[in-house]
Amino acid sequence: MSYLSVNNATKQFGESFKALNGISVAVERGEFFTLLGPSGCGKTTLLRSIAGFNDLTSGEITLGGANLRVVPPHQRDIGMVFQDYAVFPHLSVFDNVAFGLKPRKVSAEAIKARVAEALAAVRLDAMADRLPAAMSGGQQQRIGLARAMVINPQLLLMDEPLSNLDAKLRIELREEIRDIQKQVNIATIYVTHDQEEALAISDRICVMNAGRIEQIGTPQEIYGNPQTQFVATFVGTLNFLNAGAALDAMLGQLNLSAAAAKSWAVRPEHLDLLVDGAPTSDGATLSGMVSKFTYLGREAHLQVETEVGRLVVQLANPGMAATKAVGETVSINVQPSAPMAFDAEGRRISSKG
Amino acid sequence: MKGPGDRFDGWTSVAVALTGGYLLLVIWPLVMVLINSFAGGGEFSLAGFEKFFSSRLYYGTLTNSILVTVCVTVLALVVAFPLAYFMTMFRIGGSRSIQMLILASMMSPPFIGAYSWILLLGNNGMITKFIEDTLGFKPPSIYGFAGIVLVLTLQLVPLIFTYLMGAWRTIDVSLLEASESMGITGWRRAVQVISPLLWPTVLAGSLLVFVRAFADFGTPMLIGQGFRTVPVLIYSSFVGEVSIDKSFAAAVSVIVIAVTLAVFLLQRYLVSRRTFSMTALRSIEPRRLPGWRGVAVHIYVYGFLTLALAPLVVVVFSSFRKTLYGQLVDGFSLDSYVDSQRDILRYVGNTFGIGITALIILVVIAVLVAYLTVRRKGALSGTLDTMTMVPYVVPGLVIGIALVTAFSQGPFMLTGTFAIMVIALAIRRLPYSVRSTTALMYQLNPSIEEAATSLGASKFRTLVRIIIPALAPGILSGAILSWVTIITELSTTLFLYNTSTQTLSLGIYAEVIRGQLGTAAALSTVLLVLTMLSLILLMKLPGGQKELRV
Numbered sequence: 001m002s003y004l005s006v007n008n009a010t011k012q013f014g015e016s017f018k019a020l021n022g023i024s025v026a027v028e029r030g031e032f033f034t035l036l037g038p039s040g041c042g043k044t045t046l047l048r049s050i051a052g053f054n055d056l057t058s059g060e061i062t063l064g065g066a067n068l069r070v071v072p073p074h075q076r077d078i079g080m081v082f083q084d085y086a087v088f089p090h091l092s093v094f095d096n097v098a099f100g101l102k103p104r105k106v107s108a109e110a111i112k113a114r115v116a117e118a119l120a121a122v123r124l125d126a127m128a129d130r131l132p133a134a135m136s137g138g139q140q141q142r143i144g145l146a147r148a149m150v151i152n153p154q155l156l157l158m159d160e161p162l163s164n165l166d167a168k169l170r171i172e173l174r175e176e177i178r179d180i181q182k183q184v185n186i187a188t189i190y191v192t193h194d195q196e197e198a199l200a201i202s203d204r205i206c207v208m209n210a211g212r213i214e215q216i217g218t219p220q221e222i223y224g225n226p227q228t229q230f231v232a233t234f235v236g237t238l239n240f241l242n243a244g245a246a247l248d249a250m251l252g253q254l255n256l257s258a259a260a261a262k263s264w265a266v267r268p269e270h271l272d273l274l275v276d277g278a279p280t281s282d283g284a285t286l287s288g289m290v291s292k293f294t295y296l297g298r299e300a301h302l303q304v305e306t307e308v309g310r311l312v313v314q315l316a317n318p319g320m321a322a323t324k325a326v327g328e329t330v331s332i333n334v335q336p337s338a339p340m341a342f343d344a345e346g347r348r349i350s351s352k353g
Numbered sequence: 354m355k356g357p358g359d360r361f362d363g364w365t366s367v368a369v370a371l372t373g374g375y376l377l378l379v380i381w382p383l384v385m386v387l388i389n390s391f392a393g394g395g396e397f398s399l400a401g402f403e404k405f406f407s408s409r410l411y412y413g414t415l416t417n418s419i420l421v422t423v424c425v426t427v428l429a430l431v432v433a434f435p436l437a438y439f440m441t442m443f444r445i446g447g448s449r450s451i452q453m454l455i456l457a458s459m460m461s462p463p464f465i466g467a468y469s470w471i472l473l474l475g476n477n478g479m480i481t482k483f484i485e486d487t488l489g490f491k492p493p494s495i496y497g498f499a500g501i502v503l504v505l506t507l508q509l510v511p512l513i514f515t516y517l518m519g520a521w522r523t524i525d526v527s528l529l530e531a532s533e534s535m536g537i538t539g540w541r542r543a544v545q546v547i548s549p550l551l552w553p554t555v556l557a558g559s560l561l562v563f564v565r566a567f568a569d570f571g572t573p574m575l576i577g578q579g580f581r582t583v584p585v586l587i588y589s590s591f592v593g594e595v596s597i598d599k600s601f602a603a604a605v606s607v608i609v610i611a612v613t614l615a616v617f618l619l620q621r622y623l624v625s626r627r628t629f630s631m632t633a634l635r636s637i638e639p640r641r642l643p644g645w646r647g648v649a650v651h652i653y654v655y656g657f658l659t660l661a662l663a664p665l666v667v668v669v670f671s672s673f674r675k676t677l678y679g680q681l682v683d684g685f686s687l688d689s690y691v692d693s694q695r696d697i698l699r700y701v702g703n704t705f706g707i708g709i710t711a712l713i714i715l716v717v718i719a720v721l722v723a724y725l726t727v728r729r730k731g732a733l734s735g736t737l738d739t740m741t742m743v744p745y746v747v748p749g750l751v752i753g754i755a756l757v758t759a760f761s762q763g764p765f766m767l768t769g770t771f772a773i774m775v776i777a778l779a780i781r782r783l784p785y786s787v788r789s790t791t792a793l794m795y796q797l798n799p800s801i802e803e804a805a806t807s808l809g810a811s812k813f814r815t816l817v818r819i820i821i822p823a824l825a826p827g828i829l830s831g832a833i834l835s836w837v838t839i840i841t842e843l844s845t846t847l848f849l850y851n852t853s854t855q856t857l858s859l860g861i862y863a864e865v866i867r868g869q870l871g872t873a874a875a876l877s878t879v880l881l882v883l884t885m886l887s888l889i890l891l892m893k894l895p896g897g898q899k900e901l902r903v
């Protein structure tokens with residue numbers, strides 16, 4: 001049995017609305033597990049029912065084999081990091097971090113040592129005596145992190161801890177969170193709506209949508225082998241291919257077929273421009289006219305009108321020469337591995353017949 | 354077995370206990386008044402109401418009261434609006450001291466104002482005598498309608514003024530600049546742009562002025578003479594100047610509550626039709642107003658300040674004058690203090706003992722009710738929140754009557770005790786305290802509590818170690834304001850005290866009624882000093898200036 005397991009969890013608000021609709025997840029010891037999904041899909045609701053701040057309508061939660069739902073929240077021994085930091089405004093940085101140790105009957109000396117260690121880990125050791133009010137968001141969140149970690153909880157929960165920070169700090173702090181988590185080796189559930197963050201930080205990702213689980217897997221599985229159309233569009237972007245003779249011709253050329261396919265799609269980064277217009281041996285070629293060129297520094301997006309519809313092609317490391325003018329004709333190479341097929345329910349199906 | 358999501362916990366017990374206590378100590382006594390008003394000689398009767406509406410002597414007090422209250426409310430607004438406008442828009446010399454002094458004049462007990470205007474303009478008043486001696490004619494009488502309106506207006510202008518100043522801080526400069534760019538400036542802008550934005554505040558402030566003026570007992574009692582208002586009628590029929598008629602007093606109380614409630618609901622309705630909230634990114638910066646207009650503005654502000662402070666100065670001055678048979682005569686001495694030093698010590702002791710006990714109870718209840726209404730929204734906490742507002746529309750005198758009626762017999766014999774004084778004062782102030790604490794509680798981030806819980810803190814530890822300390826600065830400033838209103842309260846405790854529980858304000862009232870003007874002035878000075886010290890303490894608190902709402 002897994003370390004933390006949530007079984008068939010539902011949470012109902014009001015008469016009919018189900019914020020959670022039959023969720024089951026299992027988290028292993030020391031694992032960094034991420035809940036990823038759009039705003040309103042139930043991530044916070046799931047996290048808070050694990051923390052005990054709201055109870056499930058039905059379902060089971062066990063931690064280390066014991067039923068968690070009967071334990072009052074303050075006895076669950078679960079550390080939590082909040083989106084709005086939730087630092088205690090009237091306590092110094094040191095006292096904020098020490099707060100959870102006092103009811104745990106840790107000796108004064110041990111408190112000092114453990115708080116100092118935790119503050120060092122989040123690089124706040126120089127600020128122990130300051131009040132948090134005047135500190136930056138990044139520093140306040142570091143307090144929150146140290147405070148949750150120092151009690152050495154059985155589980156660490158983080159609800160979008162970085163979403164109130166600016167982009168640069170977000171990347172910096174997520175690396176730190178990742179490193180610290182690996183060091184202390186506490187099983188962690190991390191909530192985010194940012195797919196890049198989820199890919200960068202997680203051992204496994206659980207993609208949620210409207211109170212249900214779409215897919216659970218490693219970052220590579222989620223991005224590289226999405227099992228539903230929702231996952232494929234939420235984690236990364238998709239070009240949907242218009243049905244018709246042109247699409248059939250292309251699929252034929254690539255030796256792909258799927259009887260139940262409702263839609264076909266391909267990721268922009270799986271498309272290449274052909275420099276000479278010469279077809280390569282193992283791919284299909286689509287030609288079309290450039291309708292937009294967007295330069296983004298590291299990459300550029302080229303929007304092309306083709307026979308299978310409008311396609312966005314992602315060009316890596318675009319140099320000066322890569323710039324295309326609107327109206328220019330280009331040829332696009334499609335590899336056999338690129339197209340993905342989805343059935344009428346949005347489930348991914350095999351593209352090999 | 355109860356799951357953790359089950360909401361029955363310690364807080365539910367607190368809600369039940371508070372509701373029970375409140376029903377017993379506030380609602381039940383008021384219901385007793387209501388029952389008494391409909392009961393004559395043990396059975397249902399409308400005799401009390403019939404009597405009230407049968408004679409001009411009685412219903413005239415209601416028209417008197419309404420006349421006074423409407424005049425005071427309108428006048429206070431008319432005086433306060435320019436005052437707040439000038440203080441916000443223009444640089445006035447000594448602006449911070451002015452605000453502090455205006456606040457001080459608001460916080461001084463209203464009956465001291467009445468009493469000192471008598472010292473100035475009464476039959477034997479300083480100005481009256483001066484005019485008689487030098488000009489040889491008698492100035493118009495201060496007693497009656499004019500005196501009441503003068504005293505109450507001066508007393509209550511500061512109240513609306515502080516409300517307006519608070520609201521002005523939320524107006525963003527860009528709104529003014531925008532109207533300026535459209536060619537609307539000066540008074541046109543004040544009327545067309547600023548007034549509508551201040552409308553909810555004006556309504557809220559006016560309601561408070563109305564409630565205060567309508568319920569005020571000390572001022573008309575001292576300065577009204579033949580001009581009687583409803584509270585005076587209630588008082589005299591309850592203590593029985595002619596004959597004791599408790600069911601009549603109860604009927605009049607019910608009428609007063611009905612009028613106040615109607616005004617309260619009207620204000621609610623008017624405000625609810627236009628609610629909006631604003632926060633200013635850039636508040637208005639006062640600018641220098643040159644030339645004669647600058648002088649005029651200064652004259653207006655300082656003129657008001659002089660009128661508002663005159664009573665306080667007069668009282669302090671009078672306390673050092675010689676007295677003969679209670680009357681002030683020429684020459685100075687400390688006799689007023691020395692002769693009544695034992696009384697002063699007793700009054701001060703009682704004021705502190707009763708006041709601080711009431712304050713502690715008040716703060717604790719306010720924190721608990723605020724927590725329940727903000728964090729435990731539900732039927733019970735909603736009821737509790739509404740119930741705590743009840744004393745807002747009940748004049749202090751009526752609260753006193755209700756407590757006397759309920760606790761002078763039967764299982765709870767409390768009249769004349771320390772406890773009943775404490776209960777009365779706490780009840781009187783509770784609506785204000787609960788409101789301000791609730792506002793504080795709304796500003797507290799709920800995840801702070803969850804953080805404490807996740808770190809292993811029980812509900813009690815979270816309350817004591819996190820919620821209360823995080824709100825402490827606001828709670829403390831609110832407590833000081835409550836303290837000032839508790840020590841200056843008169844009408845609520847008027848029926849409840851005896852010599853061992855007489856406080857300073859009750860002592861002043863008794864001395865004035867007995868004609869001991871010197872002693873009254875000395876006691877008033879002591880009370881003013883206490884009030885000022887409390888306000889200075891408030892100003893010294895971090896963020897204290899922001900909390901100057903009553």
Ligand SMILES: Nc1ncnc2c1ncn2[C@@H]1O[C@H](COP(=O)(O)OP(=O)(O)O)[C@@H](O)[C@H]1O
Binds near residue numbers: 013014039041042044
């Ligand atoms: N206390 C509540 N009462 C009613 N609806 C709620 C409550 N909390 C959350 N919801 C609803 O449940 C859904 C999921 O919310 P949440 O778990 O906060 O989403 P997420 O964290 O994924 O953005 C949302 O539609 C939200 O409006």
Ligand SMILES: [Mg+2]
Binds near residue numbers: 044045
């Ligand atoms: Mg959320």
